[in-house]
Amino acid sequence: MAADVPLLRARDVSKLYGARVGCRDVGLDLWPGEVLGIVGESGSGKTTLLGCLSGRLVPTSGSVEFMLRDGTVVDVLQLSEPALRKLARTDWGVVHQNPRDGLRAGVTAGANVGERLMALGARHYGRIRAEALDWLDRVEIDRGRIDDWPETFSSGMQQRLQIARTLVTRPRLVFMDEPTGGLDVSVQARLLDLVRGLTADLGLSAIIVTHDLAVTRLLAHRLLVMRGGEVVESGLTDQVLDDPQHPYTQLLVSSVLQP
């Protein structure tokens, strides 16, 4: 694995919805083990960009390259659908803002965690269950809840279950869209702590989209600030947050309420 090749490289990614701009000319490099935060107000193109990077949206122009486990670099936008779906099942994971989008309702927590294992060919009930229990421990869900339905979980637990379900197959890159959205602050804090621990332990790379600057300060190594579909500022997290250069970033940072 060459150390000078980024895990994910995007160049000039633009997504137009007719005349309207989703995102325009975005370029970024994500290095192995790095957590990249994308911040900006609602409608600034964060989620569109995330969709383009994770192959769920087709950009109008630009390129997205991803380095596979064996070190070869593939153009995500040129991949065939089977290859893209395989990548999404193995090397990638997506954590949705609303856990209900990421969880399978109507099956137990254990089956939710085991689904990706079974999709990759696990066919031993006992081992799948043991792995699910292990992951419930890791995301601090009581083992006794393994046979309960996700709908009986609190929203914080649902979000943690979604994270367990995504990470169980050890993806190398996780896309998170507002992972703490809709959670109260103490639950947020626990979740952030958990995600920080997991990314460090597993050496995960992650791209986290959020409008919450506190989340990025805790999790992200680097930041992209977006506005109107374009990246207006980027750099190390503390550099951007403590010494913002662009007027919009300055506004964003100064609008955070300090309790």
Added chain:
Amino acid sequence: MSAYNFAFLDEQTKRMIRRALLKAVAIPGHQVPFGSREMPLSYGWGTGGVQVTASVIGPDDVFKVIDQGADDTTNAVSIRQFFERTTGVRTTTRTDAATLIQTRHRIPETPLREGQILVLQVPIPEPLRWLEPREIETRKMHALEEYGVMHVRLYEDITRHGHVETAYDYPVLVNGRYLMRPSPIPKFDNPKLDRNPALLLFGAGREKRIYAVPPYTPVRSLDFEDHPFTVERWDRTCALCGAADAFMDEIVVDDKGGRMFVCSDTDHCERRRGR
């Protein structure tokens, strides 16, 4: 009945269905769409099976109809009479004497042989239907062999009941490739699908799908390594013929809790009793 064509359907429709059948045989377990016709019986009564039968039946065939194992129930009698009147072919209740058998919910106990055709009536052909409601997505899942979610269902069964609770329409993998619903046969009959010498044709009229298991095709019932597939067993024998290895129906015989267990396959039972 000269007002009708041989076997009711017009020749163009039969050719269309035969083309679908050829494709289904060429890709075992794959669901082939076909232009299902309105038939003179209601959906759910075997419109798919009747159309497949009408397309393959010939003047020299000996025809048998099974409904839940029996030859003498309304559905079986009606379909048998329908083909008697529209084709004039000979009919039988004997599995070994028939060349063409249309069935609902059972595969006969008597082993099938080369040259026989078994037509199964299918209510819902898509095995992934209750797990994924979008047709466009299930077709992709079939195309890409993404069948892991089927094991999620089996996992749930084992988690809730300690064993796989699915007792009929138990999902199978055909020829190591396509996931298939074997129609609502009891899982007791699943092993009979595997490497069967007869040609097995499946017709779903309302859903407009045809699929097939050609002779001697491997068919495997899904399971977990530590929870292998098993079939039903009864700790009693048939009250009429004494068979111990057949699929049993439980029949309530009075209003005092009395009940008896008898073979579901009436032909098998009668011949064991020497009739």
